[in-house]
Amino acid sequence: MRPPGLLDRRLLFVTGKGGVGKTSVAAALAALAAAQGRRTLLCEIDAKGDLAEVLEVEPLRYAPREVLPQLFAMAMSTEESLKEYLRLQLRVPLLAKIGPLARTFDFVASAAPGVKEILTIGKLAFEVRENHYDLVVVDSSATGHVVGQLAAPGAIREVVRAGAVRGQVDWILDILQDPAQTGAVIVATAEEMPIAETIELAASLGSKTYVDLAAVIVNQVLPELFGVREEELFSSLRTVASRRKLVAELGEGVNGVLDAAALAVARRRARAVHLEALYDALGPSVPMLYLPFLFARRHGVRTTRRLSAALAAELGVDA
Amino acid sequence: MRLESLLSAKEIVLMCGAGGVGKTTTAAAAAAMAATHSGGRVLALTVDPARRLATALGLQEFGNTETRVPTSAFTQAGARPRGELWVAMLDTNASWDDLVRTHAPDATTRDAILANPLYRNVTGKFVQSHDYIAMERLHEIHSSGRYDLIVVDTPPTRNAIDFLDAPDRMAEFFSSRLLRWLIAPYRSRMFTAASKPFYSVADRILGAQFLRDIAEFFMLFQTMYDGFVDRAKAVTRTLEDRRTTFVVVTTLEATPAREAEFFINALVERRYHLGAVVCNRMLPDYFTERAGAQAAEAMKTDAAALATVMAHRVADRDAMQGVLREIAESYLNYHVVAAREAEQLAELTVASELVVRVPALERDISSLADVLEVGRHIW
Numbered sequence: 001m002r003p004p005g006l007l008d009r010r011l012l013f014v015t016g017k018g019g020v021g022k023t024s025v026a027a028a029l030a031a032l033a034a035a036q037g038r039r040t041l042l043c044e045i046d047a048k049g050d051l052a053e054v055l056e057v058e059p060l061r062y063a064p065r066e067v068l069p070q071l072f073a074m075a076m077s078t079e080e081s082l083k084e085y086l087r088l089q090l091r092v093p094l095l096a097k098i099g100p101l102a103r104t105f106d107f108v109a110s111a112a113p114g115v116k117e118i119l120t121i122g123k124l125a126f127e128v129r130e131n132h133y134d135l136v137v138v139d140s141s142a143t144g145h146v147v148g149q150l151a152a153p154g155a156i157r158e159v160v161r162a163g164a165v166r167g168q169v170d171w172i173l174d175i176l177q178d179p180a181q182t183g184a185v186i187v188a189t190a191e192e193m194p195i196a197e198t199i200e201l202a203a204s205l206g207s208k209t210y211v212d213l214a215a216v217i218v219n220q221v222l223p224e225l226f227g228v229r230e231e232e233l234f235s236s237l238r239t240v241a242s243r244r245k246l247v248a249e250l251g252e253g254v255n256g257v258l259d260a261a262a263l264a265v266a267r268r269r270a271r272a273v274h275l276e277a278l279y280d281a282l283g284p285s286v287p288m289l290y291l292p293f294l295f296a297r298r299h300g301v302r303t304t305r306r307l308s309a310a311l312a313a314e315l316g317v318d319a
Numbered sequence: 320m321r322l323e324s325l326l327s328a329k330e331i332v333l334m335c336g337a338g339g340v341g342k343t344t345t346a347a348a349a350a351a352m353a354a355t356h357s358g359g360r361v362l363a364l365t366v367d368p369a370r371r372l373a374t375a376l377g378l379q380e381f382g383n384t385e386t387r388v389p390t391s392a393f394t395q396a397g398a399r400p401r402g403e404l405w406v407a408m409l410d411t412n413a414s415w416d417d418l419v420r421t422h423a424p425d426a427t428t429r430d431a432i433l434a435n436p437l438y439r440n441v442t443g444k445f446v447q448s449h450d451y452i453a454m455e456r457l458h459e460i461h462s463s464g465r466y467d468l469i470v471v472d473t474p475p476t477r478n479a480i481d482f483l484d485a486p487d488r489m490a491e492f493f494s495s496r497l498l499r500w501l502i503a504p505y506r507s508r509m510f511t512a513a514s515k516p517f518y519s520v521a522d523r524i525l526g527a528q529f530l531r532d533i534a535e536f537f538m539l540f541q542t543m544y545d546g547f548v549d550r551a552k553a554v555t556r557t558l559e560d561r562r563t564t565f566v567v568v569t570t571l572e573a574t575p576a577r578e579a580e581f582f583i584n585a586l587v588e589r590r591y592h593l594g595a596v597v598c599n600r601m602l603p604d605y606f607t608e609r610a611g612a613q614a615a616e617a618m619k620t621d622a623a624a625l626a627t628v629m630a631h632r633v634a635d636r637d638a639m640q641g642v643l644r645e646i647a648e649s650y651l652n653y654h655v656v657a658a659r660e661a662e663q664l665a666e667l668t669v670a671s672e673l674v675v676r677v678p679a680l681e682r683d684i685s686s687l688a689d690v691l692e693v694g695r696h697i698w
Contacts, residue, residue: 018337018338019337019339019340019572019575048578050574053573192683193339194339223652225646226642226645229638230638230641230642230645233630233642234642234646236629236631237643242629245628245629246629249625250614250617250618250625251610251613251614251617252610252614253609253610253612253614253615254611254614255605256603256605256606256608256614256650257605257611257614257615257618257646257647257650259603259605260603260605260606260611260649260650261645261646261649263603263681264649264653266681267681270681270682270683295652295653295655295656296655297655297658297659299573
């Protein structure tokens with residue numbers, strides 16, 4: 001069976017090593033889905049405020065807010081999620097009235113394995129199950145933490161043998177483990193550690209979480225400057241004689257310009273080696289998408305839109 | 320002020336910053352330089368080393384135990400170390416086990432804790448246990464007096480300041496009324512009026528058995544209360560000590576730099592010693608030079624005329640024009656990024672007396688020689 005298109009799934013967890021642009025890519029994915037007319041929820045898990053920054057909006061809260069047409073953004077809060085859960089599922093009245101109870105629950109949630117995680121994952125799966133949105137895009141934790149998060153429902157099922165929670169992890173798992181509905185998207189840059197972590201994560205997603213790897217997005221791809229023939233001409237420009245001529249024409253600053261081009265070529269080449277390792281490890285079955293490095297002064301709505309357009313081109317859809 | 324003099328006056332250096340900025344490499348480089356030039360026994364304590372970094376240090380891999388980097392590795396890298404370089408990795412599970420062994424009141428309790436089905440799960444998750452155990456291990460190694468200098472690569476945390484507060488939170492956690500409250504009904508079999516509604520709701524959500532498992536675990540754990548709290552306080556004192564310093568590592572991209580500033584403020588607020596800010600992967604200076612930008616602009620505009628001058632053969636002129644355009648555009652692209660970085664750098668320079676700039680190394684770290692090359696930039 002052909003896997004569903006990336007944006008046709010219902011729940012996408014976007015992860016990646018710190019510094020690879022995970023938040024920007026999550027925002028771009030969600031913005032693209034919304035631009036296509038999908039009612040989309042974009043949720044930031046680590047409330048660091050990076051998402052609000054790339055969307056150029058006020059700090060996000062638990063209650064979703066429409067930040068672009070059809071795009072709703074929220075920040076996860078396990079406490080709010082717990083309150084909502086108790087209210088909706090168990091019909092427990094507002095916790096605020098019972099005072100210390102809320103704090104106790106917070107404590108149990110911190111102490112008991114997987115409770116915080118399930119409150120996070122559960123909330124997101126709930127939005128999917130209730131069809132509140134066509135697509136939920138999650139700016140998830142970094143590679144090191146995401147497996148624990150996605151594996152939490154399974155872990156809970158093993159330790160909690162009774163109670164309301166037990167009954168609920170089952171439907172959460174049904175959603176998480178269905179590749180037609182849920183997928184993980186790993187964002188990487190073509191550098192040693194991000195690629196190594198991507199390969200590791202791809203393996204443990206399958207063995208520990210059963211969440212389908214929907215795509216690997218290689219972000220910040222540097223432009224190819226030259227073909228083989230141009231490369232030769234470029235070398236000819238860097239000889240002593242040519243440099244002297246260029247300095248005469250353009251001034252001393254041109255030396256830096258030539259060195260800069262050599263650096264750009266070297267950088268792109270060094271990155272190609274890591275991409276090879278990634279292809280070898282993942283095989284042809286995992287879709288790979290490429291997004292360009294954006295030479296931008298700052299990252300905000302404009303760069304998010306540019307990334308969205310690049311994603312649309314990669315996916316072969318209209319932006 | 321240089322990192323060399325900072326490090327020679329300190330016994331503990333904590334490298335902190337956002338994920339992916341090169342903390343581990345910076346920690347290894349600082350430790351390798353200290354071992355080479357200042358002498359003594361230096362330990363690099365890391366959280367999650369790149370496998371290649373282990374190989375670079377001449378080791379197959381390193382675990383929770385401290386391993387010495389062989390002198391032959393230095394010799395191969397063309398260095399003659401005056402001291403010794405040791406490395407160790409933080410293994411959270413093994414460290415928790417050690418802690419339980421140290422603080423359990425007797426063998427029965429110790430075994431019961433280690434065998435508790437929830438133990439692994441709970442220690443792996445509760446109140447930043449990872450952050451705490453890193454600080455605890457640091458304290459343990461430091462007080463053993465085995466090393467003259469310990470360079471720590473701090474754990475990647477959700478919130479960079481979490482690990483600073485971890486010892487306090489751990490102490491708070493073990494002395495908390497909430498913990499006693501949770502355990503009480505299982506210990507005394509008496510439900511207080513206050514805890515009854517909690518248990519009835521908790522039972523409905525989690526099931527009674529699970530709650531009992533948790534409570535049993537914490538009851539066992541509480542036997543270690545005194546040892547734990549004293550220890551957590553000692554760990555905090557170690558962080559505050561004048562022999563300890565913090566180095567904030569960052570790149571000049573917007574997000575990590577913002578986190579670095581946040582972290583600097585957090586350190587200052589807590590009165591910890593901010594020793595230096597290390598700016599990693601800086602673009603070369605020629606990207607910000609005015610003459611360079613002017614040359615690139617001119618090259619782009621006059622590409623056709625220049626191509627005529629520069630191409631050795633007439634047939635190459637068109638291609639040469641394309642090459643000159645590409646070169647100029649590539650420069651101007653990076654120039655934009657470099658200008659932003661310069662701005663970030665200026666902001667960080669205000670925040671710290673010592674700002675160390677490390678250029679991007681255009682290859683992966685694959686040998687001790689590479690580590691030392693990074694080291695030379697920070698030293």
